Amino acid sequence: DTAVSQTPKYLVTQMGNDKSIKCEQNLGHDTMYWYKQDSKKFLKIMFSYNNKELIINETVPNRFSPKSPDKAHLNLHINSLELGDSAVYFCASSQEAGISGYTFGSGTRLTVV
């Protein structure tokens, strides 16, 4: 029973393509997140979302957009992929934003060639 699951685990694509990463949590958590981890292991928040509010990190290019069909899912769409988008993307969820810890998915390694 995977608590936070992401698909795909690996994604290799060409520059300019549009791709999506899916995330699902079965914990009943209210808030979900997307983080980007670069080659130096630095974790940077991209989005946080609950059923009331989407908070976007202003440094995230608008080519990135989260889509939440329901409370258990938060997908990440990326348009016009660039080489610099290559990273590991982690989905996470928490019971209460900023109060309880996160449960992370296992990550999606995106490679743009």
Add this chain to the structure above:
Amino acid sequence: GESVGLHLPTLSVQEGDNSIINCAYSNSASDYFIWYKQESGKGPQFIIDIRSNMDKRQGQRVTVLLNKTVKHLSLQIAATQPGDSAVYFCAETYGQNFVFGPGTRLSVLP
């Protein structure tokens, strides 16, 4: 020993020794802190947390110390084992989100 530079800071310890991983945080208003462990190919995993009204919290083989005066957090791992080899992150609350520190790689030597 510990090395800091352009690469991820690395702490190398002998198996069986105690490990201390340090973290400086930036937000004096943070009231909740968490240590995460990230093994290769996996997502970060919760280890232990501490709230700002405490200065010490103990778990199984792990202890977190919080010094709010100097905005410093440390993770102590007793009797370090090969399975402790991973990257460790501290995280502090910032508004409704957590901000992660740069991470420290713990390497356990046989």
